[in-house]
Structure formats: C-alpha cells, structure tokens
Amino acid sequence: MKKTILFIFLVLISFKGITQTAMADSVFGCYSGGLVEAYPLANDYVNSGTIDYASLDLDQTISGIQSSITVNGISFTADINGVVRWSGGIGDYQSCAIKYTFSDNLGNISNEETLYVYFDPDIFKYDDDFTLTPIDSVLGGTTISVLANDYVTGFGASPIFGVGAIGRATAALTTTDPNFTMNPDGTITVAPNTPVGIYNLNYRAYGPHPCTDYLPYLTSVKIEVKNAGIWKSVSVGDNHTSAIKTDGTLWSWGNNGLGSLGIGSTTDSNTPVQVGTDANWEFIASGDYHAIAIKNNGTLWAWGDNSYGQLGIGSTTQSNIPVQIGTDTDWNFASARYGSSAAIKNNGTLWMWGYNADGEIGNGTNTNQNAPVQITSSNDWKTISLGDAHTVAIKTDGTLYGWGLNDFGQLGNGNNISSNVPILSGGGFNQWKSVSASRSYTIALQNDGTLWAWGNNAYNQLGYRTTTDRNTPIQVGTDTDWSSISAGNFHRLALKSNGSLWAWGLNSVGELGDGTNTNQNTPVQIGTDMNWTEISAKSSNHSAALKSDGNLYTWGRNIFGQLGNCTLTNLNIPTLLNCTVLSNQEITNSDKVLSFYPNPTSSILNIQTEEKVISIAIYDLNGRRIKTQKSDAKSINISDLTNGLYFIEVNTANGCVKNKIVKQ
Template identity: 45%
Template sequence: MKKTITLFFIFLSLQNYAQCWQTVSSGSDHTLALKTDGTLWAWGDNGSGELGDGTTVDKNMPVQIGTANDWQKISAGHNFSLAIKTDGTLWAWGFNSWGQLGNGANTRQISPVKIGTATDWQSISASRGTTGGHCIALKTNGTLWAWGRNSLGQLGDNTLVDKNQPIQIGVDTDWRLIATGGNHSLAIKTTGALWAWGWNGTHQLGDGTNINKLVPTQVGTATNWQSINGAYTHNLGIKTDGTLWTWGFGPEGKLGLGTVSIAEVPTQVGSSNDWAKAIAGINHSVALKSNGTLWSWGKNESGELGFGTNSTTNIVVPTQVSTNADKTLISAGESFTQIMNSDGFLYATGLNTVGQLGDGTNANKNTLTPIVCTALAVNEFKSMQVKAYPNPVRELLHLSYEQEITMVSIYNLLGQEVYNKSVQADEATLDLSALSPGTYLVKVTSADNAQTLKIVKQ
C-alpha cells in the first residue's frame, strides 16, 4: 500500500511537470516559453537583457519573468524579445540599437516594457540571425505593422530608414500570417497568396531574382499557402495539400533538396503530402508530419538535428529523428532545436554554450534532452525547508532538513526509481556519480511530511 501511494504522488508530480509547458520560441541564442498558467519563462543568452529578468546574466535553466500570468504569445529574436498579453497589449525587451523594441527609443531594456497603448495586437514575429533587428506584427483588424532595422527594406514601407515605433505597412486589411527572416519578411493573405519583401541577395524572397524589394511583393501565383517560416537565408512553407516547399540559399543542406543549394523560387521538398509544421533554423531545418513524427536536416555540427551524433557531414534531405509519433510543436534557434510533445513535455538538442537549451548545463546535446518545468516558481522554492546543494550536481548531493529525514528516493522523468537511501538524520550526503546526466525528481521523506525537488545531474 505504501509503495502504491508513493508511486501515486510521483505520478502526480510528473503530471504536473508534463502539463506545464504551453508554447516555446527560440531566438538566436535564447529561449522564451509560456506555461499553461500564463506565466512567462526564459533562459539562455542574456547579454542584452533579452531574457527580461532585470539582469544581463545568462541562465541555463528556465527563470520566471515577473509575476504576471496573462501572457499569450511570444517571439524570440536576435538578442531581443516580443510578447502579447491576453488584453492585446504589446511588450518588448532586450537589444534595441535599431529600434526593434518599438518603444520610441534606441536603448536596451532588461525587463518587459509596454509598447504604445494599442490593445488589438494579434501576432508578432521577431527576426533572428546575427544581423536580425526588425519586427512585423498583425492587428486583429488584419492590418500589417513593422518596426526596427530597415537597411534592406525589410520593413516594407518603401524606405531604407529604421523605425523605432510600429508603423502600418500599406492599407490592406487581409493579412493572415507573418514570419520574419534575418533581413527579410514574409506574409500570407487571407486569399492564400504568399508575399515577401526585404533582402533578396540569396534568393530568399522566392521571386526568381536577387533584387531587394522595399514593399510587399507577391511570390508566384499560388493561393494555397497554409504556413511559412523564415531564417537568415532560407524559408520553408507548407501548402494546404500538405506538401513542403523551400527556397533561398542552403549550402548546408538546409533546403532539404539533396545537393541543390540554391532555389530561386519555392521548390517542393520530396513528394510527401502529410507535412504539418516546418521551422527554419539558421543553418538547419525541422518539421513535423501530420502523424506527429519529427524530421530534420541541414547542418549538424552541434547536434542540432537530434540524431545522437555531431558531424560535419550535412544531412541534405528530411530524415526522421525517432520513431515516436507524439510531437506537436517545434522551434529552432541558430544551432539548436526545441520540441514539445502532446503531453506538454519540452525537449531540446544542439548548441548550449550559453544555456539556450535550458537543461541546467552549458554542454551541447545531440539527442532530445528533457527540459523539466518546475512546479514552483523560484521564490516558492526558496521558502521550502529542504535544502539541496549543489544543483546542478556532479557527484555528491547534500540535503538538509529541519526535521529528521527517513528516506530519500530519486526518480527519472519516466517515474522509475533509480536511487534510494535510508537516512534517519536531518542531513544526508548522496553519491550520485553513477547516475546518467539528466534531470531527476528527488523525494525527501520525513516522519510526517514528504517533499519532491528537482535536480540536474551533470
């Protein structure tokens, strides 16, 4: 009976972790995420305040940003961040040299600041890539807006002048979906037609030329575009028939067209018609099929493709990552990838030098590594009586408690017990050197209480 109750509580703890994440957005080297309770979390590079926690210190684990629980949409760019709240207000923070925060200034902000007074913002897209510094957005009335860097016409206002406040682009009210590349922009209208503008030096606009466009320009004549996503020099799109298309420049194989490295116009990838989502990283690509399977291709030097290897040999066609068919959301940064499954578990793989994966380490990963969603906020953890240090831990984990500890049990994220120790003292030292690197739940039991903590084993 006691074992059944213990497993039941561990199951509840895992369910709490599993159902925690709602969505994630990968910037160049940082990550934003929303929990199902509407709170905002961030990790990774923070040199420009792009995490929004009031500091410029990198974080390799998720940290809560403020205390608000009404965040709705997020977009992580290159050293800056955007978000929309449920009341339709727009917020921004981070690097701001080109006015990409839209607050009328060009100085960085290390905490979220409200942009203007409008309450009808619907969707946002922040540009990534080393020179990315512009934003585009849609309002609920179908109008298109842009601000930030404009040296290559990426705002679409027929000028090359940066804007540090949102400006409306044209007068059309039938815009449906938007995406930014490094220095270009993409959009789909309610008619299903595809439009692009900005830098076109590597054919990323898909119009058959390499001439920059200063205003939105229709790409081809197709009217069945369903979704689009852009990176620095290439783009991915899915049509309503489930076919996958790519265009731009991709010598790393990120176009998915085999040895073909340039596509001047949208070109179909393979012949499958069951693609559901596609995301362009800077030098790699990831996609989901309608059956929930994950596929990736392109550069893999940092393990960003998730195949369990790091290789200078590029993967030039979409290749299935695993046999699991439970993936529902994908996001890609400069050299890392993040995946969410149907249970709300978040996984990451790839470059991790500034903690952009969020697993509590700064070591690169080449397989999908779970990013545990802590059940409590940071300030709540501080008030707990059980103390565990160091965390992350390499070998010895020290526990202390105001009451006598009777038993310590450690579980992996599948709910399997991997360690236990009888203690009978208010302090304990655990030798965890035999545990594999990863995230674990530590259940500390006393005579009349039990607490479950999260630790990261390096």
C-alpha cells in the same frame, strides 16, 4: 500474469457414535515458520464437558495417542492445542486423508473423523504488472492501488473467497527507495522532486485471510515519474529560449547578456526562470537578442536588445524586463528576428519596426524605425515570418509576399533583386498555408500538405540533395502530409500530420536531433514518437519542440544554457526539459556549499555562506517565483508565506545555489 497456489484445507467428519458429536468443517491454513497449519477441532464440539485438545490422535492404526504421522511423504504433527502442522509436498498438489479422534475432559473418545488436506491449484491470484498513471516529478503524488486489478477465483462450485475478495488484501514494498512509500490501502506515494524516469518496484501482497501473513506473493509495478506536462508554447532565439506554461506564466533561459530573458538582470541562466509574475501571457516570439510577446488582453510587450529600435517603444533604450508597446489591445500575432519585429492586429493590418537597412520593414524606406509603422493599407494579412534581412508574409487569400534582402533569392520571386516594399513572391501560387524565414532562405507549406523551399542552400537546408541556391520555390520531396515548419540558421524542422518530427540541413552541434552531428540533405525522421505538436528552430543552432502531453524537449547548441537542462552541454537528440529551480544544491563555479537555518522556519531563514549574496528568490512547488530580495542580506523573512514546502535560490558572486525549505 502471476499464478500463486492457494492451499485449501478441508476437514470432513464422519459420525459412528453418539458419545461425542463432531462437526465437519472447512479449515484454512497459514504459513508459519515455513510450515502450514490447520485447526481440525475448530468447529467440533462434544455433548458434555469440554474438548481436550491435547488428545488429538492422528493415527488410528497404532494404540495410544499419536501426535505425528507421515502421509504421502508429508509429515503431520499435532500439538497440545490441537493444531496440526505439516511440511514437505508443497506445490505437489497432493491430497492427504488423515483419520483422527479426540477426547473430552471426561475421557470419552469421539467418533473417527477424517481430515482432508488438499494442495490444490484451483484458486489463483492475478497481477498484470501494470504501469500506474504518470506522477508529476515536482509535486509528487499518490498512485492508484497496486491491488486494483488483482482478484481471487473460487474453489470449484463452492468458492471459499469469491471473486473480488482481494480488496481486503494488504501490500508492502520490497524495493528500497526513499522516493516511494507503500500505504496501507495498497497505494504508493511518490515524494516531491523524484527524478524523472520509469521505476520498476517490487512489492509483496498478502491475501484476504484471517491470517495476515497468509499467501504472500511477489510481483512488480511500474511507476512513471515525469514532467507535469505544463508547457503550452515555445520559441527559440539566438542562444536563448522562451516558453509559456499552461497557467499563463512566461519563462526564459539561456543567453541574457542584453536582457533577452526579460528577468530583470543580464545574468545567463541554464534553468527556466519566470519572467515577472504575470500569468496572462498568450504568445511569444523570440528574436536574436530580444523578444516580443502578447498577453491574453491583446496588449503587446517587448524586452532585450534595442539597438535598432526593435522593442518598438519609441527609443533605442534597452530593457531587461517586459515593456508595453503602445496602448493598443488588439494584437494577435508577432514575429521577431535579428533587429526587427513585426505584428498583426485582429483587423488584419500589418505593423513593423526596428532594423531596416535592407528594406526588411517594407515601408518603402531603408531607415530604422523605433515604433510600429503600418505596412501597406491592406487588412488581409494572415501570418508573417522574419529572416535576418528579409521578410515573408501570407495573406488570407493564400498569396505570399516578400521584401528585404534578396541576394540568395530568398524572396522567391524569380530574381535576386532586393525590395523595400512587399512584392508577390512564392512563384505566384495562391495556396500558401504557412511560411518560415531564416538567415537567407525560406520554407513554406501549401494547403495540400506539400513542402517548398527557396534561397540559400549552402548546407542543404532546402532539402533537395544539392547545394544550389534557388530564387523560385522547389518542392521538398513528394510527401503531401506536412503540417508545420520552422527554419533555423541553416537547419529546419518540420512536422507531419501524423505527429512525426523531421529535420535536415546543418548538424554541426546536433541541432537536427538525429543522434549524430552529420549534415542531412533531405528530411530525416527524428525518433519514432508520433505526438509532436509544436516546433521552433529560428536563428540559433538549437531546437525545441512540444509533445501533445505538454512536455518540452530541447537539443543542439547549449553554450549559454539555452537548452534549459541545468548544463552547458550540447545534445544531439531531443531531451526532456526536466531542470527546475529545484535541481541544484551546490554553487555553480564554486566548491563552497550554502546552508540554511533554521529549516523549517516560521519567519526568518538565515543563509550561512562566505560568499557575497546578490539576490534571493523563493519558488513554489510549480516553480513559480513568488518572492524576490535583491540585497546582500544573508537572511530572508518568509513569515508571509503559507505553510508548506518551497525552494530557495541564492545568487552569489560565485554562482547560484538552490535548495528546499519548509515554512511552518
């Protein structure tokens, strides 16, 4: 709270004669050149003639007109226009009484009057240095008024301004930053693509008074610029990541050597790239080098590596764009790993395809399958998770089944014998809620919130302080508030019902996110935030998680750009994904910069570069790719676009450049 003194200047007049008539009035003062001024004759009048403002006499003890006087150490001076100014004593809360007279143009002298000047703290102005509602870093926007919670109190029983009068005030930024502009109404406009962060901006407000420079006070406001909170779900693969936005668009980034990003090329990307143009994606499951996705119409799609038929399209032909699996429209869940895929239909039937050397498909054979095959005749499957060579699934009655490779006891059935058909696992319990399989171990949750693990424990990934393998479930700690789990290669993530994030196991590249690269043999809390809602570890040594505000965080290995943060640098703490197609303005792996002209343009945009152009893409302010041109042409026609701001991405033989353009 800030307290600023408002100086109240009150003129009271006493009458002793009838030659002149003078009205007592209240006088406001203004800051002017470091002095304060008042107008004691403003409401005075005479019976005849006009007031001679130059006749203002401030000292009745000395004969003749005295235009200056000192009272209580404060110097008062009257000018020829009847304006009284003073200096000194400001902030001392003193009161001064000045006797004065004046004349009319006929020489008549007024009654003696008194000018009372109060330096009084009874009027206050408040500001809470508040934080404005977060602004979207990509789109920018305008905040609420910084004056919204300022007000002025009155003076004694007769308020001069009245509560709420601050609405007439104005404000101006004193912080110089091209990303922020103060508007006349006290709002602040944030420019598009302002970097994410919390900004402390100083501003000076001007109080509600006819003098526009009256009572300026300096205070501050915090503006948080953040991601738009646009992510709905995320799934990490082996060095790549895919995620769905709230608008239904699908994005991917990282390793793309086998087309696992689904973007129509095999070029890696360290920034999110949109997969096609569809905006009806509902579910995504990333495998090692392929991905499976479901649209909101129930259709099933796949792309990437297809060496073992894991795309389910009836062949082993690789695809770097999504291709539909069959024609069914009743798929509602999917899982992918190494070279296998699985999906569950609305009717509870389970289907699998792909790599099957260890019986992980569960159809009673060890033969690869390049199209979906139904696993058993049961129609009560609830969820499924694929490991590298084993599969675990839960039925609607809470029982857990496993099949495939069992060399480390990862099926959890009390032995190390592999199976190519589903067998009852998980210790025979029937209270299983969710399960996550990894390379050679399994973790699972029961309905009572307890956490269990079994299988390979070489890096303490089972979370019970030893490295001993287990072929039956063992409880991880004693907590009963676990709500979600995700198993990585040799690390795992978990959420509690209070929204806290936990991790344990291998931490060689920071995949746990605890700020170190030290392995942990029991769960450790990651940070202190309590608003995590979704996690994904899967087969890679990187991790991703969503918060309730729709923001996405990544950490761990980043050698292919799988963290999506515009770099190839590993991170050992969860880091906000804030790298868009708009971020870079220089060619990666090159010291040459592209230029664009004319910019703005109404039609043809030219690209000046010595590099060979491979492709050009245009993105809107939401980061959605809306136009693509695959050719070596060094120009693109954007006449079909609506006027406004866009972003261009040019891929060359030496790298990629991204910049802003304006269609007019």
